[in-house]
Each structure stands twice: as C-alpha cells, then as structure tokens.
Amino acid sequence: MDWSIHVQQQERALCGYVGLKNLGCICYMNSIMQQLYMIPDFRKAIIEVEDRHHDQQSAEENVLFQIKCIFGGLMEVEKQYFNPKKFCKAFKDIDGSPIDPYV
Numbered sequence: 001m002d003w004s005i006h007v008q009q010q011e012r013a014l015c016g017y018v019g020l021k022n023l024g025c026i027c028y029m030n031s032i033m034q035q036l037y038m039i040p041d042f043r044k045a046i047i048e049v050e051d052r053h054h055d056q057q058s059a060e061e062n063v064l065f066q067i068k069c070i071f072g073g074l075m076e077v078e079k080q081y082f083n084p085k086k087f088c089k090a091f092k093d094i095d096g097s098p099i100d101p102y103v
Helices: 027-037 040-048 063-076 085-090
Strands: none
Touching (some): 027 063
C-alpha cells in the first residue's frame, strides 16, 4: 500500500537553509524577509530588540513579534519552509485590514 509519504520533501534542505511558504501572491514579501534575514547584524538586532508594545497588543497582532517568529523559523525549523501566515494577519494595510496573500 502506498501512503504517499515522502519525508525527504518535508525535511530541511541539505544546504541548511529554509524558505518561506508562498501563500499566494506574497513572493515579494518573502524575498525581502529572506534578504533581511541573511544580513547577520540585522538578524541579530531584530531578534534581540526589546518590544515596548508587547504588553499593549497580542502576539497575533504584533508585527515585530511576527518578524521575530519568521527569523526564528528560518533559523530553527526542520522543514523546507516556514509558514508566514501569522505575519500576514498582523501586517495591516493603511485601512487597518490584514494583507490579502491572494492580491
């Protein structure tokens, strides 16, 4: 019986890097996040920065917290990609609505 399980497709690439899942039309955002992540001093600064607004908003709505999650995912996740879905919900348009990954 073939269960169609291909573990090697879900594992981190041999090069050691992890990508960001493209949820639709967010490849522009993913590429910027990955470029910023690859700048060691910037990555370290983002991960270590103190978030003064953490108590005022939930983690789900906090853009800085979600960027930290993306960077942490790119460092630590054992899959081929990290899903930036929560960042998309936290990042708001000018009118205050979350970005639509399909637009």
